[in-house]
Amino acid sequence: MTVRNLDSLLKPTSIALVGASRQPKSIGAVVARNLFNAGFDGPVMPVNPHERSIEGVLCYPTVESLPITPDLAVICTPPDTVPDLVRRLGERGTKAAIIITAGFGELGPEGKALQQRVLDAARPHLMRIAGPNCLGVMVPGRGINASFAHVNPIRGDIALIAQSGAVVTSIADWATSRNVGFSHLISLGGMADVDFGDLLDYMAADHNTRAICLYVEAITHARKFMSAARAAARQKPVIVIRSGRTDEAAKAASSHTGALAGHDDVYDAAFRRAGMLRVVELDELFDAVETLAMGVQITGDRLAIVTNGGGIGVMATDTLIEEGGCLAGIDEAVMAKLDAVLPPTWSRGNPIDIIGDASGKRYADTLSALVGDRNHDAVLVINCPVAVADGAESARAVIESLKGRKHPVLTSWLGDSSAQEARHLFASSRIPTYETPSKAVRAFMHLVRYRKNQELLMETPASTPEQFQVDEKAARAVIDAAIADGRGWLSEFEAKHVLEAYGIPVVETLKAGTPDEAAEAARRIGKPVALKILSVDIIHKSDIGGVQLHIKTPEEVRAKAVAMLERVRALRPDAVIEGFTVQAMASKPGAHELIVGVADDPLFGPVLLFGQGGTSVEVVQDKALGLPPLNTNLAREMMSRTRVWKLLQGYRDRPPAANDQVALTLIKVSQLVTDIAEIVELDINPLLADDTGVLALDARIKVAVPALVPGSRRLAIRPYPKKLEKRVKLNDGREFLLRPIRPEDEPIIHRMFERMTPEDIRLRFFAPMKRLSHQMAAKLTQIDYDREMALVAVAQMADGQDELYGIVRIAADPDNQKAEYAVMVRSDMKGKGLGYVLMTQIIEYARSRGIGEVFGEVLRENTTMLAMCHELGFTRRENRDEPGVVEVRISLAEPAGKT
Structure with missing residues (x-):
């Protein structure tokens, strides 16, 4: 409700x-x-x-x-x-x-x-x-x-x-x-x-x-929560604590991904995707609220530390590194400025120890040298109480030196009664201040994490690096056959066919029923092979000797297949053995072993996992989780939260891996589990990645019979609704593709805005606007399809790029009772019927969602819009609170039509 x-x-x-x-x-x-x-x-x-x-x-x-x-x-x-x-x-x-x-x-x-x-x-x-x-x-x-x-x-x-x-x-x-x-x-x-x-x-x-703080033990309706959280986090800070971080509910999972995807990790992924900031302790909660509320804006994680106590500066540095931040470097120009104002005994590095007898002037001079420098993202100023200098005087000097300058500065004046005046001065000047340097450093890292999460919420990601075609029908045929047999697990051979249907490169794999057939398969492949037992009852084949690698000849394959069969039957007499798979040994020397997987969370639905793969994956525990649907930026952000990410960038004589292809694999898996609801667990382990591309060596897929929740409804975040795409034709014969807006549409929105006349912009936004800000464009394009909908009319240009001619959107209230509309047509398309088509389509969409009423506000002088609303069946009334504004609304209980 x-x-x-x-x-x-x-x-x-x-x-x-x-x-x-x-x-x-x-x-x-x-x-x-x-x-x-x-x-x-x-x-x-x-x-x-x-x-x-x-x-x-x-x-x-x-x-x-x-x-x-x-x-x-x-x-x-x-x-x-x-x-x-x-x-x-x-x-x-x-x-x-x-x-x-x-x-x-x-x-x-x-x-x-x-x-x-x-x-x-x-x-x-x-x-x-x-x-x-x-x-x-x-x-x-x-x-x-x-x-x-x-x-x-x-x-x-x-x-x-x-x-x-x-x-x-x-x-x-x-x-x-x-x-x-x-x-x-x-x-x-x-x-x-x-x-x-x-x-x-x-x-x-x-x-x-001004800010919302949550203490969460469990949530109920995942999609409702995510929709509300994303909407709230766009408008004000949302900070969350969740208990139960040591939840071990995933212990019974069969796949690597299921075992690694702890329930609290899923909550963490959801909070991050919703643009919220998660903290661990109660005392962090209000520190985070105050820090975010001060409006300090940072662009990275590099911190410069200024202190009059060297040991305290080192302790702050330790906290910074432990929290995942970076100590900023000092370039030669700033070093020269600091040399000119500091004693010869200063630390000549970061932390910047300005020596224990530092006066207010020394603090001010140091800050003046740092303000405006682009080698750091914020400055932490620390003061330790000493008998030879006045802490309150130093605080006043810091405040005075920052007047008129927008530079991210945090402060920590140590002590009790001696620091009270300084803290009061900083609070009055809206400069964040903390009782200890460690709290100040954590506050800085709150800003870092919050900025990253807000970017995930408000970003405008690039288009997928390459278009990929899926053969959903082929994938479904494999899964339906397994379900018809009453099987929960696909064989490795079947799982690879499913991956191939979604364009994921897999190693050449042949199926063999007997040792002789395995030898013949090796002869056909013609190079060293891997031999694996084939049984849907055996999930982790290597645990019982069901995998042999680097076999060079067909004769060796036959002998090892006979021995493998005896060994597996002795260890797993209950398992139904179909035979073997024989696959070419992948020739990717020096490739990274990765894991890409899916686990089905009982609350949030499918959860994607990425990390370092191989047989020791549960021991290494190098993982990152994310919620589908994914785009390139979201996939790369997932990858960046793992330790193996640094290796994928290349080092020494090893070139960077094809990280776009790794990200694309995550996107393809995201699409697979969005399309096929029967998939509840999936592992690609290892996924080999080097500078030439990616290759899936092994795969397993578990299906539910029947699907627990149909289609994309099981996703916590509603994916792009492709079924709404359609072609429309105007009376003059011009055709457009009408489709939901995408995050990557920001550039074409900017281009359309540039083609609008100032008068049309004023009529649409109720005020003159010279340019569309990135933040507003991001808000227009990065929508929650579950609560908002925006349809764009695009035509493809000669260079293959989309050109935007019109956009219509509705935003429903949380009760799904009423929705406010807005429509904008490019100035050179006015009077050609495109606005009418857009409005008709969005009204029909609203009706299909069960929305009872669509309403909007129109300037009285916008006679064209008012005439169109009349033709569509809207009623109108004057807005008593805003003279010159007309309220228009249409009930969707009856089909819309001309009056």
Whole structure:
């Protein structure tokens, strides 16, 4: 249901407390005290048939006896009373309830059945449920403390959403002592209804919320969560902590990929793809919020460290390297500037030790030499308290030297009382400051990781380096045959056929039923071969001697096949053996052994894995995970998170590997599991990679019978909807390809913008614009196809490049009830019917998605657009808040048509 009726939960005008109590230390008594003493300016109505008043306020015996219908009900009664209470409140018109009571889904089947009864009671009334088994909800800015927390949190602009009530109270306690305030503190508890996705949608649009902090144990609906998280992270920082980092649920997996894809690693990949920043400790949470909120912009991971204490600088360096950052270099020009202002005994390197007696002027002179230098991405300034220099004076000098300059600087003034004034000065000047250098370094790395994740969210990746054709029909034929046989695993021979159908190079492989046939296959190949046992029951062949390499003659192949057969039958008498595969030994001396795979996560669906391959893959544990669908940049980013990535760049006499081909293999595998939902595990191990290309030596594929979730619906991120592509023709005979927008369309959007007249730009954007920024173009092209849709009309030019002539888009609300449209046609195409075609197509798409209404805003002077809207069946009305703007809308309950 997403944001529907969440205002009743978070902005109620009246509250009923059902189960209010006077019994000391009871939940009902603590919640009552908090509700009555937090400053809420609406009526709070306690409900308890056994009490006359609570907290000096008249008590009501039943919900029916309440004098007005409460927007929000807080329920603290025994679990078996809750379903009927929810029904009765819903019948009165209450739109939200917080169920603090425990004893539901966490207790097993009976509790889950009771929880379902609560949901069934709420559903007819569109009533939202927070909880059950939750601490409650606090909205300090509205004086709402509907919880049994022990503190009233301070008003601020950070939203905290957590499953654990203990985490909420711990953070509230910690934050109150440090004067950190919140817009919302929400305990989700059992998440029977309201979940992370709902609240991310709500907080993204909340003007009182500057940053969103999540404490996650588990999420419920992966695609809903990813869609909401990506939308929120585009607008404000989203920082997440997740417990359970040592989850070992993947131990039972059969494939290498399944064993390596730990559940927490999947969450990590999802958070990264959604543009969020993950931190580990609670104290990091607010450091990260404050750092990101300061607006410090960095472009890389190279840090320059300025300190008046050499040992402290070394310790900061250790933390930097351990966290994955880089110590910046100092070029000759900067070195000369520093020599001119520092004592001869300075460190002449980074960390820049300016010596213990450093005055404020020395700090300022050092910063002046560094500001503007492109050899670093940020400066960390450290001050250790000494008797011969004033720390506050040094802080003022640093602040003064940075006035009028936009340079990333972080500070750490050590000490307790001696550093208080300096920290206050930095905070007042919006310069990030931290109690210790290690916290400052971690804050810098927060910025580094956040920037990278935002790039993944907002990037405009290049087109796939080469187009590849897939033969989905051939791949499906192999998989359908295995399913018809009742087999879960494809043989190596079958798996390679599937890979070949998707353009993944595989080593020449022949199938042999007997040792004599294996010898004949080797004779046909005509060069040294590898011999492998062929059995769908044996997943890891090398573990039982089912692999022999570098066999030179057919006679040797026959002898080794006989010995292999005896050995395997002795070790695995239960296995059905089909025979052997004989494959040419790959001639790739010095090639890197990689692994590319897929595991099916029960929550996020298919998860891709890349790393260093070979038989020791589980021991080496060099891996990176990502969610499909992939493009080139996302594939390369996955690769860059592994240790083997550095080797793939080349070293000494070894040239760089064909990394575009490795990335393309990841993209092809991504497409394969997007197209064929029956695939639940896949390994290509090893995938050989050198400077000439890639080659799959071994492969295994596991299928589910039937597919657990059909098609691309199982993906946490909706892939490019190719089925929406179609050709359209205008009345003048001109044809265009109408297709969904792609991330790589940014260049053609810029070209189209350059062909627009200033007047057309003003009519479309309601303001003059000389150029389209990269950020806006990225936002237009990098869309979440699950929530937004943009269709572009393109024609191919003589050079094979697409040219953009028009674009139409809709953005649906999280409830999928209404969608706002926008349309733009290139100025030289106005009046030719393209706008009408685009609008017709997007309306039909909206109708197919079940959207009830499409609306938009049009300048009154844009008579062409208003006339087209009238022709399409839109109604119109003047916008009272914005003179000159007309609101147009069309109901999709009936087919659109001319009026």
